[in-house]
Amino acid sequence: MNTTAKEPVWIPVSTVSEFPEDGGVCAKVYGEQIAIFHFSSRNEWYACENKCPHTGDMVLARGMIGDSQGEPKVACPMHKKSFSLRTGACISGEEYTVKTYPVHIEDGTVYIGIEDPGTQG
Numbered sequence: 712m713n714t715t716a717k718e719p720v721w722i723p724v725s726t727v728s729e730f731p732e733d734g735g736v737c738a739k740v741y742g743e744q745i746a747i748f749h750f751s752s753r754n755e756w757y758a759c760e761n762k763c764p765h766t767g768d769m770v771l772a773r774g775m776i777g778d779s780q781g782e783p784k785v786a787c788p789m790h791k792k793s794f795s796l797r798t799g800a801c802i803s804g805e806e807y808t809v810k811t812y813p814v815h816i817e818d819g820t821v822y823i824g825i826e827d828p829g830t831q832g
């Protein structure tokens with residue numbers, strides 16, 4: 712039995728030109744809302760689940776992105792809890808975590824790396 716981590720499936724979700732500068736867009740992949748961020752001032756891309764674990768509201772794509780001592784973060788627009796865009800950990804001192812996803816850009820298309828639900832388990 713193969714117990715190594717599965718390779719993600721790369722799903723095209725949008726084009727680079729549809730993203731605001733230093734802002735996010737929400738896309739639905741395999742039924743999950745994913746917040747994707749173009750951190751254009753750092754020339755970086757990140758993705759995490761759109762659901763804020765504080766209340767379960769689907770809001771993180773509308774959050775402010777920024778930097779906390781070099782760590783890229785998104786601040787929820789509701790109550791400003793901040794999450795690392797690298798690890799998904801809450802960096803405002805609480806136990807919450809958001810799931811993160813790899814992002815890949817090719818020929819102006821934005822791809823999210825996600826496990827095919829048919830192969831999860």
Ligand code: FES
Nearest residue numbers: 763765787789790
């Ligand atoms: S809903 Fe996100 S911090 Fe409260």
